[in-house]
Amino acid sequence: MMVESATETIRTTGSNQNGVSSLSSQSDGGGREGGSNGDANGEISPVDLLHLQQQQALQAARQFLLQQATGLSSPSSNEVKQSPVQVPVSMAMMTPQMITPQQMQQILSPPQLQALLQQQQALMLQQLGSKQLAFQQQLIQMQQLQQQHLLTLQRQGLVNLQPSQGPVAIQSLQQAMCPTDLQQLWKDVAGVQSTEEAMKHEGLDLSTNSSNSTSFTAAKVSPQIPPHPLANGQHALHTPKRDRARLFEWISSFTKGESSDEQTTPYPKGSHLQSAHAPHEEHTGTHPLYGHGECKWPGCEALCDDMGQFIKHLNNEHALDDRSTAQCRVQMQVVQQLEIQLAKESERLQAMMTHLHMRPSEPKPFNQPLNLASSVPLLKRDSDVYPEGLPHPPTSAATPITPLRQGPSVISSSSLHSVGPIRRRNSEKYCTPIASELAQNCEFYKNADVRPPFTYASLIRHAILEAPDHQLTLNEIYNWFTRMFAYFRRNTATWKNAVRHNLSLHKCFVRVENVKGAVWTVDEVEYQKRRPPKMTGSPTLVKNMISGLGFGSLNANYQAALAESSLSLLNSPTLVSNSSAASLNMPHVGHDDVSSTVEQVNSNGSCSPGLSPQQYGHQIHVKEEPAELEEDSRPVSLMATITPTLERDMEEDLPTEELE
DNA sequence: ACGCGCATAAACACAG
């Protein structure tokens, strides 16, 4: 056949080792795959760069968002210690005279600059005096104008409304504005008062920050901002409810009931903003609004020698009055705007990834990896077996993303092979082995035409162990592959042959005659005997990890080898042989990744990503808490990114021999 | 250079 000749051709190009056979060589990713196949010499591909930039931008936004929210809602955020990176907040406290616009631009990302502008406008608002009422009315008007936009966002799932927050959340979001609108509003207000201030802001190029022009600049400007481990978008929504109610009450006094939502706020009235100054904070000696001997209330730079003095100052100067309320209100706007912006950036990231890594003929957005938890109920969870060649019905369309909860970077490092330059080895070897990877990103692999970074053997094993009785027929294995991986919905001849080849070749796969024919089981002992590839600290490998992990397109062998290695490492030596494999429930697995995940995924292929334990897989111990822990999942890759030394330590401390 | 693990291709056997 012509397959042979085609294969020969491809082999000469050295690209077939990435798993793309002749049947798929016409795919969109073919060219890039061949080009950067293992010899990219550390060059970061454009795709890598895109993801990196997006991630960094989003992280910056999240970081800032957190800090904004921290400054706003002190009680709930008391446990969030002040980050060593205090750039946005502290910068916001500075007057424009203290720092040049250029310096600001260097320090702050556009979202931060935007928020800074708003904070300074809030400062102006203080001085606005008689203009305040007009401003507030204008604000309300803008809110109404924004309502349609926000409803659209909500419809698109870009804004997550938590039920517990009810009307408050809705109301808050309705008040959120797109950056352009808000800034126009600020400019209007500023123009009334001080054109000089406005000029300074123009100098910062803040007003030109449209809603979709920030991320890349942000990535460039503020890459030094580390991902906050508690960078939870929810913080932004966790403004003390009573405070909000108080604010809304205050606002509604101006709107004369035009906004019904505000009046439906179910929280008791009469609460005070001072409630933010919880007593325990006075005891701890820390306060989100106090740092470096200064009051960090927006626009206030009062020097306070100690906490007591600060508290006194706080209660005296920032008591519940119109000014404080307005400032708080503005701060809310800042947070909300950033939330919106974050949602937009997240959406853009997804669109980019969709564009880059999915077949153009299948323009389905793969939202799932960004919001696996919320997608669970929408997944088809029965024992569906999709006919070969028939793609899994996309579930993404109906799946809303909730960037505020889930954040933009839920995709684990091992699935986002090109998210960042430093990430893969750690997560692969110790944190996200196949079970974790699949549980976490199963929807990604289901929809994206991405070769899974695992060996056939490990995939087969996983499929078998996933089965209720730990046995599958060949055809069921086929179906599992096609069901779980869009990649395997094509090139059937190639990978099926490979599956059969692996089944026969590896001793770990045992064929058992069954009533209804032959089934395949896994001999875990044999599987563990296989020598895992040990490639610790190989500079070449790292290079390849960096340059060649572009969504399964490169160095598939090594991706697979690494994944394989990780799987072996994470499996315990207490595994039983095939004879009892059917009844074994994977008792006590050391880093228990497989067992927990297998149980999760046990409902025949449907994963429970929301519960995936590997979201904290970089930790040694396994937690079994349900994962409404919105945030912990993202930093998996980020943690890996910022803890290279740790990964090395782990690597050397976990010799595979220990498992035998 | 060699061995290893892996992927791929392909030939072959066998059963239904």
Add this chain to the structure above:
DNA sequence: ACTGTGTTTATGCGCG
């Protein structure tokens, strides 16, 4: 004869 299943061999690649 055809198809699916299973086995085996060959080859190439990247790496240690």
